[in-house]
């Protein structure tokens with residue numbers, strides 16, 4: 001048994017999801033190796049080498065890994081696959097993009113979005129927007145798995161001293177080229193690793209009105225999220241979307257403002273520790289998952305809340 | 310160019326899904342079924358590319374039971390030119406679906422395959438990427454914009470940090486995200502017309518691909534229930550509870 005985790009990072013730092021994925025790997029019986037593919041990404045390798053539970057870090061540094069295109073990551077991971085029984089990546093847009101390609105070429109049925117490890121071949125994963133939890137057993141000789149970050153507490157990022165080893169890069173695939181990125185820049189914590197999230201829905205009425213939530217978020221050191229309706233209406237960028245088909249979050253405190261609580265939204269946040277719902281409709285389904293519900297007009301109570309904090 | 314669109318029939322997004330009493334799966338008897346919402350977006354995008362003069366023919370493909378015919382007829386009413394039903398009464402896993410689609414692609418030779426980014430039943434988010442790898446093609450997953458010119462496609466992708474644009478040489482795979490377009494409704498005349506469009510059927514066994522399942526579902530359970538919450542009357546009470554009861558602020 002031996003596990004390979006593919007690190008998610010931005011060439012200077014590992015994303016939090018990498019440490020959640022290593023935590024899932026630790027529950028398997030094999031030792032954990034982490035692969036860092038990137039460009040000028042040595043600092044990422046050094047950071048991960050200190051993480052708890054990591055035996056070895058492999059580094060593949062090349063210009064064509066700068067943006068971690070799926071076609072190129074696929075080819076690289078395949079060069080290492082023979083040495084491992086389990087290949088894991090975070091169930092983020094990074095992991096979801098390339099890992100099924102690896103699985104297909106290994107002739108393995110990938111298991112997506114696991115939230116628990118029962119044994120080396122048996123895992124839990126939510127299906128139907130989290131309306132059901134399936135326990136599944138893989139009969140493939142290798143297991144290829146994406147890990148839902150909210151299912152596993154991140155490993156400690158200190159104390160470890162894994163060996164770092166450079167590996168040969170694979171040839172560039174040539175079928176896809178990176179053109180550009182428009183990334184949301186924010187001083188606030190990242191949505192998927194924030195301790196507190198303040199989310200707005202259609203009830204916010206406009207993008208300008210999100211300023212109220214940003215003020216609240218800044219008071220709480222929170223990230224700002226949104227429902228699909230708020231993103232579709234153009235109030236906030238796409239990467240704010242929480243839900244079945246957006247980001248899955250489980251902060252200590254989730255404050256849903258002007259969000260009705262459709263099943264697809266609940267799928268992304270109902271594992272939060274404490275949920276607060278603010279909605280003027282007392283029948284809104286969001287109140288069924290809320291620990292604290294406030295039936296009120298958000299335009300009245302959010303300024304009051306900002307005042308009180 | 311020819312576009313192939315892969316369509317899955319799933320439990321309708323508005324149905325409250327219920328776990329079966331014997332924990333073997335979810336209730337499907339007398340439950341409304343529809344085209345997977347991401348597949349609707351894929352059909353719409355293909356139709357728009359045809360309206361722009363980029364696409365010349367749209368072929369819709371579904372792998373599933375006889376009722377998938379209905380879903381394919383919907384795709385035909387929305388603007389697909391022909392449809393192929395690959396029939397099976399068994400659940401086919403994404404790897405199996407990708408293998409079947411590969412064999413269809415080899416026959417049809419499309420320049421683009423459009424798929425949904427995920428099916429809302431299994432939430433796998435795998436099939437498009439697997440098909441891309443099996444064919445050795447590039448992919449633009451989670452697309453919010455697709456442009457085709459000069460034998461290439463530029464795809465803007467919804468990623469966790471924002472948006473990313475990639476350029477792919479054709480043929481290529483595109484999987485759709487929610488913001489790619491807003492699907493139209495089929496008009497009555499188009500629904501009538503769709504009844505006369507060609508819909509070929511074949512048995513999965515005739516394709517000679519191995520679709521035997523690799524995953525056993527041991528049980529399907531309800532998610533853990535949350536404990537019942539309370540209503541608070543004021544902002545002051547809320548702040549007090551968050552500070553002193555939940556101790557989260």
Ligand SMILES: Cc1cc2nc3c(=O)[nH]c(=O)nc-3n(C[C@H](O)[C@H](O)[C@H](O)COP(=O)(O)OP(=O)(O)OC[C@H]3O[C@@H](n4cnc5c(N)ncnc54)[C@H](O)[C@@H]3O)c2cc1C
Pocket residue numbers: 200201202203204226227228229230241242243244245246247257258259260261262263264265268278279280281284296297298299322346347429
């Ligand atoms: C395939 C598919 C995938 C989807 N994926 C997602 C997803 O990932 N994430 C997601 O969020 N949704 C998703 N959805 C959409 C989902 O079904 C809902 O449509 C969406 O979540 C609704 O957003 P909302 O709650 O902001 O809007 P609405 O349902 O319109 O609710 C607005 C709420 O605001 C309240 N309100 C209005 N004004 C005020 C006020 N002044 N004060 C207080 N309250 C007020 C109203 O009472 C109402 O409850 C998906 C849907 C489909 C079909």
Ligand SMILES: Nc1ncnc2c1ncn2[C@@H]1O[C@H](COP(=O)(O)O)[C@@H](O)[C@H]1O
Pocket residue numbers: 315316317318345347348351370371372373401403406423424425426427428429431432433434435436437
């Ligand atoms: N049985 C099927 N028949 C046709 N297309 C499918 C089937 N299963 C999955 N797909 C396609 O693959 C996409 C992603 O599905 P999945 O990988 O299951 O999340 C869907 O939106 C469809 O476009």
